[in-house]
Amino acid sequence: MLWFLGLFFLLLCFYNFYWKRRLLPPGPIPLPLIGNYHEVEANPPGYTTFDKWRKKYGEIHTFWLAETPVVSINDFNLIQKYFVKENSDTLAGRMLVGRQMEIQRGGTFGLIFVDGVQWREHRRFALQVFRNFGMGRGLMEEKIQIEISNMFDDINEAFGNSKEITIEPSPLFEITVANIINQLLFGFGYHDKKGKQEFSKVKDCIAKMMRFACSPSINLIYSFYPLRHLPFLKQKLAEFTEVEQFISNYCQKQVETHKTAMKNSNGRKLDPQDYEKIHTELDSVIGSDRRITLADKNSLIYVNAFINEVQRSVNLLPMNLLHKTLNDVQIGNYLIKKDTAIVPQISAVMFDEKIFPEPHKFKPERFIDAKGELKKVEELVPFSIGKRQCLGESLARMELFLFVSNFYNLYKVAPIDPTNLPSLDKIPGVTIQPKQFSCNFIKRF
Template structure:
């Protein structure tokens, strides 16, 4: 009897504390104390759960899952305001994540380490041509390899472009990172990229460990962490560490760096306590994965939309050929005279929503936003998919219409509420490179080919369940026909 009373009192105290701490908090779903919405979340497609609650609670609401308070934003002004604050740039900390070096690198680190690494990386990427014409040659080499070695030999045949496209895009960032190139059929590159995909499929393992942290003390083979760590070790052992070791033998620590790894080694020589080997490995991994995964997926959506909307493809082809002709490949210098092409790419990013909610930010202190109090330590989720599908911002949002980004005179009409690369201090570090890649790959393809699906196939724009943070289209084949 006394035990039952004690349990009741504890539960009441939890409820009282929870209610008191919720004063002036954003509205949102309420669940049982401690558990909250942990078992209501679709962890593979979180954006679906967030969007459902958004319809009920509005553009700013709060929920809780896996022991974390989450504030979800779907108003573009609130997202920009929140992410302009210096104390909203942290990332979630976890002993499990540390096993995968996620307390280091560029994407998941926090505080001074993140600030210095981001500044360092941006500075050196710009020196290597990020966003400038000297990067164009590297991209054009991979466009040619993809078009000439993969697409052209299979004209008129149903083919999968996925693997060759991934290698071509990975080559660009890997060239900047290490000065090395893969061939378009390199099995080592595919093994590395496939290992990342397989880690992403182990969502259940990580959810279990977040729900029950005590499981971290159990043998890894019992929790499934051994498989995740084995997959994680593949790129480290087969690609990243060998590249660092090779550079360490030949780098001039006081000379002109050849690539990003040289820059890391030179900085490690100056700041060994900050730029540890673990930090360098994670920084390389972050650049590599971020440099190929979202861009490859966006291009797959772009080709899917071209096959599904032949009238859009014809207009795109006409613009590309009017500006670049047939004798030379399109160039970045052509871009200002191709507004419809840019509008097509913007609409692709809006409809595809490759990164539907970005990566959660964590607040370092309590602050006011939209008339509510956002607590210290809360995760802030920018629900970009809801922004891009908001009828108040985009008329008929489910329709694919590039014209929405053109004015009455056919000139490009940029949109402040289109934010595929996120915004603020943690916006995508490779945005300029990604924009250049999307433009050059798409224009090269439509200049030389007309794309369609195989006879009898029609894509339903469904999303693969194989990745957690990225929306990629379910598999499809396409046919490239000579113009």
């Protein structure tokens, strides 16, 4: 019996540490069943671990999510070479971990998690719908401006007769962003008290779901379905299914991504000078409390640089969505087999100290050139690149500009206690979330 167990152990080691890894780029040693999850979990939300692997194993390396190997490309030029120039079609698949979609949705539906003909048709259809709704024309801007006005009405009501109030900004931004997409999708926004309470419930579910979706226990169930009967995993799966059922895929994407970027624009540990520079520019270019529109965008250099830096330092997806090779493909010195997970690791690019020196410092100036013009930095890739690049990019960009510029034009933001600033810790998930915080809003007009 003992010799049998010994043999089994040896075979397991041979398979796990050598055989399954032999044709892939090098990378951290995976543990049986859990792969390298424990290393990502040890340093949430993951940037430090990805950076460590990059430095140790190179720009192209492999890590394991449970028993799924993921080829990770971390250098901007390589990402561009493989995902845009040479193999854009081959790398446009979407990888699902084990029975992920079956468990989550009872089949493969939608756009984000499908590939091939279904993906092409859905993507084309979605882009057409966006165009019909006025994307790229004044109509979409008008819809965003209406919701921004609703937000300012709420803020101004909270001010009453005072010039300064303490406020928790997140719920305000969340509901405003959600209302824009809700207006498009369902023709209504959450404006009255009952609607706002309903939204708060939906939002809490979304936040929970985003955390669950990348948790090791749920991914273990995707990969090894029979494990779902273990008591601990059974409970996790039940909780996950409950929230998953509550939420539609589209709402998830919209609410999480935008609100996080918006919330972070107030939550970061900024030098007070950053705000002063925004206000100086707004005072000299706009000079009143008039509504700022997209027509002002090119004149507001510092505001644009500030938004770029917020997007870079927020670094919303510590691990980008997994792509899949649709055919065998040569990546560096390796022939990667069809149906292998591959990821353009955009978070590593945006924290790459060779491109963005002192990457963890907030410096909008890195996006302004010597002539004072806005610098085009092609390595700023929050929306990813290639065929699977974010479909909502233009809507997101419009919203970010209109929200941030109008908000800072009307209000100043100050910490409640300058010696005890809000935490910069990020709550891990598919997209990271900031911790809740309150701050002071001060009217500028």
